[in-house]
Amino acid sequence: MTRITAEPLSPEGFADYGQVIDCSGAPDKIINDGRCGRYHDRAALDFVGGRAGVSLFRSDPVALPYSFDLVERHPDGSQAFLPMTEHPFLVIVAPDLGGHPGRPRAFLTTPGQGINFFRSTWHGVLTPLHEPGLFAVVDRIGIGENLEEFRYPDRFTIDPPP
Amino acid sequence: MTRITAEPLSPEGFADYGQVIDCSGAPDKIINDGRCGRYHDRAALDFVGGRAGVSLFRSDPVALPYSFDLVERHPDGSQAFLPMTEHPFLVIVAPDLGGHPGRPRAFLTTPGQGINFFRSTWHGVLTPLHEPGLFAVVDRIGIGENLEEFRYPDRFTIDPPP
Numbered sequence: 001m002t003r004i005t006a007e008p009l010s011p012e013g014f015a016d017y018g019q020v021i022d023c024s025g026a027p028d029k030i031i032n033d034g035r036c037g038r039y040h041d042r043a044a045l046d047f048v049g050g051r052a053g054v055s056l057f058r059s060d061p062v063a064l065p066y067s068f069d070l071v072e073r074h075p076d077g078s079q080a081f082l083p084m085t086e087h088p089f090l091v092i093v094a095p096d097l098g099g100h101p102g103r104p105r106a107f108l109t110t111p112g113q114g115i116n117f118f119r120s121t122w123h124g125v126l127t128p129l130h131e132p133g134l135f136a137v138v139d140r141i142g143i144g145e146n147l148e149e150f151r152y153p154d155r156f157t158i159d160p161p162p
Numbered sequence: 163m164t165r166i167t168a169e170p171l172s173p174e175g176f177a178d179y180g181q182v183i184d185c186s187g188a189p190d191k192i193i194n195d196g197r198c199g200r201y202h203d204r205a206a207l208d209f210v211g212g213r214a215g216v217s218l219f220r221s222d223p224v225a226l227p228y229s230f231d232l233v234e235r236h237p238d239g240s241q242a243f244l245p246m247t248e249h250p251f252l253v254i255v256a257p258d259l260g261g262h263p264g265r266p267r268a269f270l271t272t273p274g275q276g277i278n279f280f281r282s283t284w285h286g287v288l289t290p291l292h293e294p295g296l297f298a299v300v301d302r303i304g305i306g307e308n309l310e311e312f313r314y315p316d317r318f319t320i321d322p323p324p
Contacts, residue, residue, distance in 0.1 A: 036219050041217055041303050055204060058189070085247065112294070116216065136244040
């Protein structure tokens, strides 16, 4: 059993895995008579042989420390998780080492943050930390399985940040 | 000044204007070892000469009764509003009467509901009722203005449901 400490989510730390989707920085445009800021086109959507769609995921929450051995990736499309609550959630990713995942990393979001995984990025399954574990998901709609799973020979346990 | 009473949002009531995006009914698929339900492809995305993108909108909230005279529509694309909080929000729409909007209708969401406007649907600007007025928005990314505005000669005031 290997222990991994969750890191605060930041665009720099997450850059190899995808985008952080939040309202950091100035809005790209002010709309609605000055009442609303638009943070424009913050996810690199990338689909092969399909199209973008909006689905909802409702997941049971998990608790930290959180133990797992399964990761997955979607070879045909990026996947964005947009929380429909103000609760932080856990994001688990792993680098690709020639077709299989390396040592995982874990990131803890702050309220108001979503993420988008690059196409083919190894990641853990959705891990909300609070009820309701409700997310809008923008991913590929199309034919084909678009799923590759990998089970590590040993389990990892994610600890909260110190 | 014409008064309009907000209605609870339902798929039937909203059918002429777009989709309600929520977890009603059974999930289309159970994923993640049984821990998560997927409510699949719940928005009819429809873009002309562009592509889907994910943006964030952060808007000042409004209060009921809410008075307005401006609506808009996007001739080149659908637009989905997905709240990143558990607060209800107000959705204002109007039927099209040969190129200009008719009498508005107003819908009040319940927590966990988002909406997607059909392409070219007349609608009010984003009207959260609580801080933070934070939404993920899936709409058209592309060249062109993709915006038509209409100002009614008289103002409307939206009252809360009785």
